[in-house]
Amino acid sequence: MRRKTVQKDAIKNAFLMESRPLRVDEILQMGRKVVKSLNQATVYRNLKCLVEIGWLRIINHPDLGIFYERAGKEHHHYFHCHACDRLFEIPGCALHEKEFVPPGFVTERHQVFLFGICSACGRT
């Protein structure tokens, strides 16, 4: 029981430290700094549980696959840096959904993924 709590806390901590969407391999890497014995199956099991209780949600990136992020945040967009391979949150939304669709179409939601170089990687 105690061990399980430590594992879950290590996974939660990765999200509290980074405040950006994380892939399973990133979570595993960060979690292992706290709990050396952490393995992929344990990470998957805990992520599933954290999604079920509404602490995390899943993002499906069109190219990069599945990411996890803290649930309950305001709508925002995403930016992927191809140099450091991290996904960032871009707060807010400048997209006017209604103006993009033909008459009669009803937009219910959208996701925006930007691609490029982040400020840390762009510095030379």
Ligand SMILES: [Zn+2]
């Ligand atoms: Zn970068």
Ligand SMILES: [Zn+2]
């Ligand atoms: Zn938006």
